[in-house]
Amino acid sequence: MSFWFVIGGSILLSIWLERATKKRRQKAKSGKRRSAPRVNTTPPAPSTEIRPDVVILQTSLQELSGFEFERLLALYFRDQGYKVEETGVGGKDGGVDLVLVDRRGERTAVQAKRHSDHNKVPVQKVREFVGAKRNHNCVLTLLITTSDLTEPAKKEAEQFHMEYWHGGLLELKLATWGKYNPTKQKQRAVRNEAATTREVICKCGHSMVIRKNKQGVSFYGCSRFPNCRHTTSI
Numbered sequence: 001m002s003f004w005f006v007i008g009g010s011i012l013l014s015i016w017l018e019r020a021t022k023k024r025r026q027k028a029k030s031g032k033r034r035s036a037p038r039v040n041t042t043p044p045a046p047s048t049e050i051r052p053d054v055v056i057l058q059t060s061l062q063e064l065s066g067f068e069f070e071r072l073l074a075l076y077f078r079d080q081g082y083k084v085e086e087t088g089v090g091g092k093d094g095g096v097d098l099v100l101v102d103r104r105g106e107r108t109a110v111q112a113k114r115h116s117d118h119n120k121v122p123v124q125k126v127r128e129f130v131g132a133k134r135n136h137n138c139v140l141t142l143l144i145t146t147s148d149l150t151e152p153a154k155k156e157a158e159q160f161h162m163e164y165w166h167g168g169l170l171e172l173k174l175a176t177w178g179k180y181n182p183t184k185q186k187q188r189a190v191r192n193e194a195a196t197t198r199e200v201i202c203k204c205g206h207s208m209v210i211r212k213n214k215q216g217v218s219f220y221g222c223s224r225f226p227n228c229r230h231t232t233s234i
């Protein structure tokens, strides 16, 4: 009697155990499924897609992506007679974006930093760049930025005999080159600005000025307000 009881009990126990593990597995599976969207929300890797060279040559430095800025420099240095290796495109390389090879086979590592004016290259970037040049068998280093280096970064660069171009020098080099011509876009910007600042005349013959209502929406109101209450939308 107790024998059958033990057998029956152990069968029941094994069935229960099996069910429990099944449930656990299902839970684990659904847990995975639930966590999947979280994985997807991680920011996508920066796109390596770049616009055609013709477009890049007419786009202002501020509007170029990091990769496009590198391409612009590659085009520039090819015209200066260098063989250019575009090492930075699509990979982490410790800060070497281009390798310039001159006619004697001497290799220069180039780092291209596209920064806004107030955002200067810190000393740490200079140090990383000095370390990274060895990965590409380069002797010389050239740091190119659209802004400038911080004072400590400049000192460090001089100490390591690193050449650097600040924004002003870069613009001069590009202007001398002659192929980089973002003025078309600039002219368009100027035209747009002129369009928004054109004089608007009120029905009463006086000029109108831009005002804002309580909701923060801009409109044209007569400059003679409150004597004339005429308004027009912008």
Ligand SMILES: [Zn+2]
Pocket: 202, 203, 204, 205, 206, 222, 223, 224, 228, 229, 230
């Ligand atoms: Zn008026």
